[in-house]
Amino acid sequence: xxxxxxxxxxxxxxxxxxxxxxxxxxxxxxxxxxxxxxxxxxxxxxxxxxxxxxxxxxxxxxxxxxxxxxxxxxxxxxxxxxxxxxxxxxxxxxxxxxxxxxxxxxxxxxxxxxxxxxxxxxxxxxxxxxxxxxxxxxxxxxxxxxxxxxxxxxxxxxxxxxxxxxxxxxxxxxxxxxxxxxxxxxxxxxxxxxxxxxxxxxxxxxxxxxxxxxxxxxxxxxxxxxxxxxxxxxxxxxxxxxxxxxxxxxxxxxxxxxxxxxxxxxxxx
Amino acid sequence: xxxxxxxxxxxxxxxxxxxxxxxxxxxxxxxxxxxxxxxxxxxxxxxxxxxxxxxxxxxxxxxxxxxxxxxxxxxxxxxxxxxxxxxxxxxxxxxxxxxxxxxxxxxxxxxxxxxxxxxxxxxxxxxxxxxxxxxxxxxxxxxxxxxxxxxxxxxxxxxxxxxxxxxxxxxxxxxxxxxxxxxxxxxxxxxxxxxxxxxxxxxxxxxxxxxxxxxxxxxxxxxxxxxxxxxxxxxxxxxxxxxxxxxxxxxxxxxxxxxxxxxxxxxxxxxxxxxxxxxxxxx
Numbered sequence: 001x002x003x004x005x006x007x008x009x010x011x012x013x014x015x016x017x018x019x020x021x022x023x024x025x026x027x028x029x030x031x032x033x034x035x036x037x038x039x040x041x042x043x044x045x046x047x048x049x050x051x052x053x054x055x056x057x058x059x060x061x062x063x064x065x066x067x068x069x070x071x072x073x074x075x076x077x078x079x080x081x082x083x084x085x086x087x088x089x090x091x092x093x094x095x096x097x098x099x100x101x102x103x104x105x106x107x108x109x110x111x112x113x114x115x116x117x118x119x120x121x122x123x124x125x126x127x128x129x130x131x132x133x134x135x136x137x138x139x140x141x142x143x144x145x146x147x148x149x150x151x152x153x154x155x156x157x158x159x160x161x162x163x164x165x166x167x168x169x170x171x172x173x174x175x176x177x178x179x180x181x182x183x184x185x186x187x188x189x190x191x192x193x194x195x196x197x198x199x200x201x202x203x204x205x206x207x208x209x210x211x212x213x214x215x216x217x218x219x220x221x222x223x224x225x226x227x228x229x230x231x232x233x234x235x236x237x238x239x240x241x242x243x244x245x246x247x248x249x250x251x252x253x254x255x256x257x258x259x260x261x262x263x264x265x266x267x268x269x
Numbered sequence: 270x271x272x273x274x275x276x277x278x279x280x281x282x283x284x285x286x287x288x289x290x291x292x293x294x295x296x297x298x299x300x301x302x303x304x305x306x307x308x309x310x311x312x313x314x315x316x317x318x319x320x321x322x323x324x325x326x327x328x329x330x331x332x333x334x335x336x337x338x339x340x341x342x343x344x345x346x347x348x349x350x351x352x353x354x355x356x357x358x359x360x361x362x363x364x365x366x367x368x369x370x371x372x373x374x375x376x377x378x379x380x381x382x383x384x385x386x387x388x389x390x391x392x393x394x395x396x397x398x399x400x401x402x403x404x405x406x407x408x409x410x411x412x413x414x415x416x417x418x419x420x421x422x423x424x425x426x427x428x429x430x431x432x433x434x435x436x437x438x439x440x441x442x443x444x445x446x447x448x449x450x451x452x453x454x455x456x457x458x459x460x461x462x463x464x465x466x467x468x469x470x471x472x473x474x475x476x477x478x479x480x481x482x483x484x485x486x487x488x489x490x491x492x493x494x495x496x497x498x499x500x501x502x503x504x505x506x507x508x509x510x511x512x513x514x515x516x517x518x519x520x521x522x523x524x525x526x527x528x529x530x531x532x533x534x535x536x537x538x539x540x541x542x543x544x545x546x547x548x549x550x551x552x
Contacts, residue, residue, distance in 0.1 A: 006458070006459075007459065010459060010460075014352075014356065017352050018352065018353070018356045018369075021349050021352060021353050022353075022369070022372050022373075024349070024427070025372055025373060025376060025427065025430065026372065027391060028384065028387030028388050028390070028391050028427065029376075029379075029387060031387060031390055031391050031396075031397045032383075032386070032387040032390055034397075035390050035397075042395075043390060043393070043395060043396070044395060044400070045395075045396070045397050045400035045401065046400075081282075084282055085282035085283045085285075085286055086283070087279075088275075088278070088279035088280065088281075088282055088283060089279070089280065089282075089283035091275070091279050092273075092275075092276055092279045092280045095273075096273045096276055098273075098276065098280070104280075104283065104284065104287055107287040107290050107291055108283055108286065108287050108290070110290060110294075111290070113484060113532060113533065113536060114294075114488075114529060114532075115484075115487060115488030115505065115525070115528065115529070115532070116488055116490070117488065117490050117505050117508055117509065117525065118297065118488075118508075118525040118528070118529055119293070121297065121508065121512065121518075121521060121522065121525055122293030122294060122296055122297045123289075123293045125293070125296040125297060125300050125518060125522065126289075126292055126293040126296040128310070129296060141289065144286060145286065145289065145290055148283075148286060177274035177275065178274075181274075181275065202378050205380075206378065206379070206380030206381070207380075208380060208381045208382055208490070208491055209381070209488070209490040209491065209505070212490075212509070213509075213512070223380055223381070223382045226382045226383075226386070227382055227491065227495075230382075230386060230389075230495065238386050239386070239387075239390065242383045242386060242387060245379065245380075245383050246375075246379060246383070249375065249378045249379055250375055252378075253371060253374065253375060253378060254371070257367065257371060262367070262370055262371070262374065263366070263367070263370065
């Protein structure tokens with residue numbers, strides 16, 4: 001069948017629209033990359049001279065290093081706690097009926113609706129009222145609450161597509177519940193557990209708003225350190241740091257895409 | 270042997286966390302009913318004053334600004350996100366589909382600060398956009414984009430786009446293509462087929478995406494704070510300011526409580542909308 005003029009027109013306008021939207025998505029990152037190479041302390045477009053000195057500055061600024069260490073620790077510990085609690089809850093929610101099951105689910109999923117600033121404020125007030133110190137554990141607690149729903153969802157989806165027959169076979173052959181759990185259930189759930197934990201770690205690493213409420217100078221995360229830097233200095237150091245930030249995130253996404261296929265993970269296939 | 274092995278072991282950690290969430294919510298409710306003593310961090314006796322204070326113009330204005338931001342952001346995110354999701358789902362080559370998906374998703378994992386800072390460089394008075402337009406001679410004075418609603422909306426659309434694209438793509442990919450084929454074989458053109466078959470079938474997805482866009486915009490803090498620069502005051506920036514500039518945590522608590530109730534009300538409205546649509550679709 002030959003294409004009509006209208007069809008060609010639609011095809012081409014579709015392509016132009018698609019390219020402009022993708023351009024809009026990428027524009028800020030391209031601009032930030034150009035700005036990071038600007039030699040002067042005051043940004044100008046196009047840059048009058050080029051240099052890499054803001055990259056050196058980003059590496060040397062002590063708050064960024066300390067923030068990175070805090071963020072990595074918080075993300076690792078927080079994602080682990082969220083994985084244990086979230087996987088356990090997804091398992092009992094999928095398999096059993098028990099008292100207050102619906103209520104427990106509502107409370108645990110509520111951080112999807114409650115704004116992050118409210119979660120941060122709530123836990124700050126709570127910890128002050130209980131006269132707990134504003135330690136790194138308070139920040140971890142806030143992050144666990146925020147990332148838990150995503151872990152639960154990821155593990156729950158794996159459990160729903162789970163083939164129960166393998167467990168039943170193992171049981172009928174005399175396996176104890178613990179044996180079945182460790183040798184059949186956990187290995188089969190592994191992809192869901194890994195993607196849930198990864199997602200939790202990325203979200204926690206990026207979390208800013210709720211953290212701002214509960215950190216202090218000693219426990220500040222990398223996003224909070226970056227925010228404080230913009231408020232004090234206008235030089236392109238943060239542009240350099242943004243470029244450094246983009247690289248590992250993009251690499252990780254490509255890696256996840258290669259092994260899990262994002263279309264499948266996001267259910268858009 | 271118990272019929273529900275591991276129930277206690279598996280449920281306990283999440284029950285503990287649920288108690289923490291409930292307790293922090295109660296802490297907010299409790300604080301919202303306490304008096305503020307200037308200069309002291311501990312609140313005073315029980316009172317309803319915080320809620321009467323909220324009737325003041327500053328707070329009312331912040332509410333209006335927030336709702337306007339949510340509305341414009343949701344609208345433009347849908348207008349941009351729909352073609353993107355459509356192109357992704359209908360892309361003929363798998364490579365193009367993956368490329369669109371990766372490009373739309375990357376911003377989601379870059380966090381609020383990197384994205385907002387990047388937009389500050391694009392939108393600033395000496396920023397990329399103004400410098401380029403002035404050099405091209407399109408404008409002779411920089412456009413006011415920083416510290417304005419327009420600037421905040423542009424950055425918020427960018428912030429909300431990935432999640433909206435994912436939701437719309439999920440909805441579009443589950444539409445039965447045979448219905449479109451039937452329409453085309455009966456003589457409908459591509460535009461007519463889209464308007465009478467594809468678009469109506471994707472309305473539930475559009476409603477879910479809109480409600481998510483709304484919730485995201487409502488809770489956004491870094492974008493209105495950094496691009497609005499105090500000139501665009503939303504609930505989120507006001508709660509932070511009231512809490513950390515005046516240390517009036519009782520007022521901050523009541524402000525977030527009212528904001529939360531408002532979010533729940535709007536989301537419930539969207540939900541009933543979806544149920545209605547599904548019932549219409551069932552007939």
